[in-house]
Amino acid sequence: MKFGGTSMAGTERIRRVANIVRKQAAGGNEVAVVVSAMAGETDRLVNFCREANALYDPAEYDVVVASGEQVTSGLLALTLQSLGAKARSWLGWQLPVRTIEAHAKARIADIDGDELTASMEAGEIAVIPGFQGLSDDGRITTLGRGGSDTSAVAVAAAVGADRCDIYTDVDGVYTTDPRIVAKARKLKAVTYEEMLELASVGAKVLQTRSVGLAMKEGVRVQVLSSFVGDDAVPADELPGTMIVSEEEMNELVEKGLVERQHVTGIAHDKNEAKVILTRVPDKPGAVAHIFEPLAKASINVDMIIQNVGRDKGETDVTFTVPQADLARAQALLEDKRDDIGYNRLITDSKIAKISVVGVGMKSHAGVAATMFQALADRGINIQAITTSEIKVSVMIDEDETELAVRVLHTAYGLDAADEAA
Numbered sequence: 256m257k258f259g260g261t262s263m264a265g266t267e268r269i270r271r272v273a274n275i276v277r278k279q280a281a282g283g284n285e286v287a288v289v290v291s292a293m294a295g296e297t298d299r300l301v302n303f304c305r306e307a308n309a310l311y312d313p314a315e316y317d318v319v320v321a322s323g324e325q326v327t328s329g330l331l332a333l334t335l336q337s338l339g340a341k342a343r344s345w346l347g348w349q350l351p352v353r354t355i356e357a358h359a360k361a362r363i364a365d366i367d368g369d370e371l372t373a374s375m376e377a378g379e380i381a382v383i384p385g386f387q388g389l390s391d392d393g394r395i396t397t398l399g400r401g402g403s404d405t406s407a408v409a410v411a412a413a414v415g416a417d418r419c420d421i422y423t424d425v426d427g428v429y430t431t432d433p434r435i436v437a438k439a440r441k442l443k444a445v446t447y448e449e450m451l452e453l454a455s456v457g458a459k460v461l462q463t464r465s466v467g468l469a470m471k472e473g474v475r476v477q478v479l480s481s482f483v484g485d486d487a488v489p490a491d492e493l494p495g496t497m498i499v500s501e502e503e504m505n506e507l508v509e510k511g512l513v514e515r516q517h518v519t520g521i522a523h524d525k526n527e528a529k530v531i532l533t534r535v536p537d538k539p540g541a542v543a544h545i546f547e548p549l550a551k552a553s554i555n556v557d558m559i560i561q562n563v564g565r566d567k568g569e570t571d572v573t574f575t576v577p578q579a580d581l582a583r584a585q586a587l588l589e590d591k592r593d594d595i596g597y598n599r600l601i602t603d604s605k606i607a608k609i610s611v612v613g614v615g616m617k618s619h620a621g622v623a624a625t626m627f628q629a630l631a632d633r634g635i636n637i638q639a640i641t642t643s644e645i646k647v648s649v650m651i652d653e654d655e656t657e658l659a660v661r662v663l664h665t666a667y668g669l670d671a672a673d674e675a676a
């Protein structure tokens with residue numbers, strides 16, 4: 256069971272979580288719980304790091320930001336004990352959760368589940384802080400924002416759990432962010448492939464890596480709310496959204512339990528920025544010159560557009576990078592100006608990426624055309640387009656994000672019926 260920040264925000268809410276956990280254990284299950292820091296706490300800690308040193312050392316940043324989860328794991332263990340349950344906390348370095356790669360965005364390499372399993376078999380509820388791990392050289396690491404989801408899936412895989420229930424502040428995965436579209440519909444099930452794509456284009460309900468890991472390890476994941484009823488419904492009734500394989504999805508559709516749509520969901524992402532380089536030489540190697548320094552600096556480039564060269568053998572190149580990396584990208588490109596040979600460097604952070612996702616696209620034409628027409632009808636200008644087998648993304652002005660999401664939700668027939676909304 257994993258509980259997110261809103262579920263852990265304060266002693267009253269932690270008591271509610273403890274009750275949900277205790278019920279699950281009382282039902283004869285062995286339970287491991289992964290917790291997030293209290294809502295807002297990680298942001299607060301990140302700000303302290305920035306204030307202390309704008310160019311902070313990521314290793315020390317990890318020491319600071321990992322503390323939020325240490326607090327909530329101890330508090331949940333204490334609360335469970337106060338309710339008469341046996342419980343103990345296991346910090347990342349105690350299990351340990353071994354991680355590789357960079358601080359602040361580490362990846363879980365493995366978790367030794369033996370001690371954990373033994374303690375659970377002995378009737379103890381295991382409480383594990385999410386988000387944190389231990390590097391090769393013995394230092395505390397964190398997994399990137401939203402990383403507790405990945406911790407939960409990794410623990411589930413390590414102990415061979417029957418299921419990984421991700422409790423959050425919404426009761427499942429919706430056709431789009433229910434905070435933006437009131438008529439968003441809850442999905443009974445969504446495939447790993449679609450959830451992976453939705454998460455990677457901005458549906459923050461699950462961290463992208465958690466979905467990839469669940470897919471690889473075959474972990475059964477359910478997303479559900481910890482805020483249902485007085486005491487949340489026991490998860491055994493599967494009240495949330497199940498993440499399922501393609502085969503399971505086909506079975507659900509055949510049984511008439513799930514309706515297949517061409518588009519499963521719509522997501523938005525306001526965290527990218529656009530970079531334009533004008534009058535780049537239109538010759539072999541020019542684009543390589545642009546992206547090589549960015550790759551070396553681990554800056555992820557997403558949408559890329561290069562126009563067909565016009566006269567004088569020159570062309571414009573446009574692409575997006577995470578907003579957080581924009582200043583670094585800009586500095587690197589200015590540094591390489593002579594090598595690349597561009598004329599002007601223009602940036603814009605006021606953009607958003609809107610994506611529609613669905614496996615139905617593989618076999619159905621016209622999904623992109625519907626998107627372009629619906630946006631055109633509302634006068635929303637498209638600045639760039641990218642597609643994959645099950646996704647179409649467009650870049651638009653950030654101010655038009657909410658409108659675009661609503662319009663597309665309606666255009667694809669995803670709105671909940673009025674009486675249900």
Ligand code: ADP
Pocket residue numbers: 258259260261262291401422423424425427428429430431432433434457458459460461520
């Ligand atoms: P937690 O703190 O529990 O990890 P998050 O804030 O990370 O919770 O994720 C839950 C939020 O994800 C919801 O409150 C919702 O606003 C947002 N969200 C975005 N897209 C979706 C979607 N398609 N379905 C459900 N929630 C979504």
Ligand code: ASP
Pocket residue numbers: 259260291292297298323385386399400401402403404
């Ligand atoms: N507390 C961390 C964050 O806010 C990890 C998580 O909650 O998943 O990003």
Ligand code: MG
Pocket residue numbers: 259401404459460461462
């Ligand atoms: Mg989250």
